[in-house]
Amino acid sequence: MSSAVENTSLRTGPDENGRFGIFGGRFVAETLMPNILALEEAYHAAKADPSFEAELVDLAKHYTGRPSPLYYAERLTEHLGGAKVYFKRDELNHTGSHKINNCLGQILLAKRMGATRIIAETGAGQHGVATATVCARFGLPCVVYMGAKDIERQKPNVFRMKLLGAEIVAVESGTGTLKDAMNEALRDWVTNVDDTFYIIGTAAGPHPYPELVRDLQSIIGREVKEQMMEREGRLPDSLVACIGGGSNAIGLFHPFLDDKDVRIVGVEAAGKGIETGEHCASLSGGAPGVLHGNRTYLLQDDDGQILDGHSISAGLDYPGIGPEHSWLKETGRVEYVSVTDKEALDAFQLCTRLEGIIPALEPSHALAHVTRMAPDLPKEHILVMNLCGRGDKDVFAVAEHLGVDI
Amino acid sequence: MSAPKTSTRVEQKFAALKAEGRAALVTFITAGDPDLETSSAILAGLPAAGADVIELGMPFTDPMADGPSIQRSTIRALNGGPKANKGQTMAKTLGMVAGFRKTDTTTPIILMGYYNPIYHYGVDAFLADAKEAGVDGLIVVDLPPEEDAELCLPALAAGVNFIRLATPTTNDKRLPSVLANTSGFVYYVSVNGITGGAAADAATVSKAVARIKSHTDLPVAVGFGIKTPQAAAAIARVADGAVVGSAIVDRIKEHLDDTGAPKAGLVEDVLGFVRDLSDGVRGARVGDAQ
Structure with a gap:
């Protein structure tokens, strides 16, 4: 470990360009850039607003447990x-699972930003179920992209999502797993950029998602x-x-x-x-x-x-x-x-x-x-x-x- | 505007077409689709078939902004056809350009794709080898202006045009930063979405082109959803170029047998379709749009 690391906080990242050292960033198509920037702005505004934190704390206690x-x-x-x-x-x-912690925060942001449609990707189905759950709770339509292979090996979660009212789209491209589901969710987002909020399930993706998901988790x-x-x-x-x-x-x-x-x-x-x-x-x-x-x-x-x-x-x-x-x-x-x-x-x-x-x-x-x-x-x-x-x-x-x- | 001092093939081509009073036909194929030999033959025939500017796709496993047609084209290229034991690589793509340049020194070639294969190759090595092969410009879908330091600025310094995509979501506030380091031409994506999907109507495109032109002197080519000679002609009336991609790679797919091998006549049919597109573009009157 370098002395710089020993002496400085490791909790200040990312920088204003969304970087953790050389990692992170905003490598997305131009169509998505305005949305990414709007999300960053909305998130910073929400963090400064005590009512956002209060609502999240209340939901965490009474809804998540x-x-x-x-x-x-x-x-x-x-x-x-x-x-x-x-x-x-x-x-x-x-x-x-822990996925609900993230989904509750992101759907509150989606509401603040005026989104009327939610999309998500899922692998095991845990994030898909959590997203379908918050969409049911907040009354927003939900489309979940899931690899065809994962649909096969996670049948109980697929049915849970359907019960919760989500539409499940089977992704056949690639090997039909999480990576391919994420590609397909991004293709949906770039097509429906005006009304759709993408609830990413993990601390990855373009800035500010890694920071946002980390903070919520x-x-x-x-x-x-x-x-x-x-x-x-x-x-x-x-x-x-x-x-x-x-x-x-x-x-x-x-x-x-x-x-x-x-x-x-x-x-x-x-x-x-x-x-x-x-x-x-x-x-x-x-x-x-x-x-x-x-x-x-x-x-x-x-x-x-x-x-x-x-x-x-x-x-x-x-x-x-x-x-x-x-x-x-x-x-x-x-x-x-x-x-x-x-x-x-x-x-x-x-x-x-x-x-x-x-x-x-x-x-x-x-x-x-x-x-x-x-x-x-x-x-x-x-x-x-x-x-x-x-x-x-x-x-x-x-x-x-x-x-x-x- | 930080355009290189000597004009590139892209700039020369658009200047020549402007003098002719017509728009450019910009054609896209994926390098190595359906195999290296067939793809090289198509590439070699494109200028004579009427392609003014060539976009050559660098295949990538995860083409996030592309629809099913180009996704399948990419997979075909990466597999390399039924006879290949290894498919398309960046070295082979650059080799295709070098081969093309032996017989054609004027038609601009733009490499189009995603950043990871370039990043993995190494930005400096890639720019040196691309320049050496005769590449004129780059379109890299997942490098917005926020990431200019990655490849855009090094490309400009190396004398390679970096062509940026502008989209309907690129508002007036954002447009100047999108245009700032763009050179060669601006590629206007006429609809929010993926390649090969819905098309915008000419009136909407015309307004969008005018908006971009109020911010730049660069030529504006328009793409996404242009599938027929008539559609290409309609765009050629209101923009400096019409880009056709998915419709061309679909033609390639139509001429593959069950094993994925090319059937006789594939190259001729694809080039025949390009000729039809070119007739559409050349027949359109663009003078009143300039």
Whole structure:
């Protein structure tokens, strides 16, 4: 870590051009530029308006069910025999994941900006469900773009979105996963730029989305700080979260970036193994590039063509990552590691049996890394893992992977 | 306006057409679609078929501003046809331009696409190699003026035109920054949307062109949704150029067999369609729009 990093706050980004170091930016078609600039202006105005914050706090408490508990995973801790493991239980939120934190904030902005139509992309369907939920709650029509392959492996969420009144558009282009859904959502936005608000689901995309989504998800880390002071009278020693685009992770990490004694670890999806090429670990196996409005680490070939990722978890199946994570990797503040499909499946089963909690496959990746870390750490070491989603949506896919016919 | 001192092929071409009193036919094909050999043959035949300016697409896996026609064209190019073991690359695209320049030294070639393949190639290396190959200008969809330092300013310094897209959402407040570092011509995207979709009517386009011209002396070419010689003629009456892309790459697709290989007569038919477009543009009266 350079001395500049040690002496300055890591929480001031992005700069006025939407950059975190060289990452981020506004790499979009001209048609979208006025909207991007209007969103930035509307967001800054909303931040300065106490009524925006008040409405968000009220919805978080009475609609989402915040604060989410900070749970001491006692049996898992005993099993691992090392660090004391806590779960931040964002899977208990309304709609079953952290995604609702972001969607509520963005739909309030959409209302302020006078949008009459909402679009979103979704991978696992968690963001799609959260978006369809807030659209139902605020009475706005909702179109969700979802890869055809993801529709197949996330059927329960597809039906939930339909029940909530959303229109689901199956995206067949590319490999029919999250990247392709995002392309198609951008094509919709560029066509319907006058009346449509695009609720991006992760802390990526053109500025100001990475900042906006991070700020809305930072409630996770702020609550952890407060709850841990109450429980243990001190800050945790380490934080662990899974990363696809990275919104749950940046939400947990950001409030702690300047607390230098807190070790921070992000866990990417290694799929069938980094060495096989079939993975979604942009930071471990990719290179900086420009896609979907921002510069960040991307999976790409020798000619700058984007490669299709692979992960057992549809929510991590994306060849990029939020730009702030790319920057945090380069500054060295956050460690990034990866976990395979197999390791995640094992952790999924372990958590289910030991804690009576069925985690989503996404945080099962974080949990798999916790099972590697914790045994070597002293018993007084406090570790917090973000349990960012519940696994109800995954039970059919898991049964298939385990060879069980239900 | 920071136009390079020596005039480029793009500037020379538009000046010559202005003297002739007609608009330019600007044609788009994707480099390597459906395979390198066929695509090179189409490229070589475009000037004789009446294309005044050539846009050559640099294929990219994620063409976010393109509709289904150009998306499919891009996939065909990246696959390289049923016989290829590797498809189109940036080196092959630049090689196509160099090959074209052996027999044609006057028709401007604009490379069009997305930033990542250029960024990955390296901006300085790309500009040097593109210049060397005989590329005259660049259109990079995902580089708005806010990102000028990335490629636009280095391109201008290297003597390569950087042609910006202006759109219906580019309001008068924003237009000067869009035009500031643009050179060669302005590409007006006549509708909000993706390529190959709906078209704007000539009256609406005429107003938009007049608005842009009140801010710049650069020629204004208009594209998106122009699919027939008649539509090209209607645009040629009110603008300095008509851009046709999706309709041309659809012609390529119509002449592919089940394996994706070109059938006999593909090149001739595509060039025949370009000739029809050119007749439309040349037959339109543009004098009263100048």
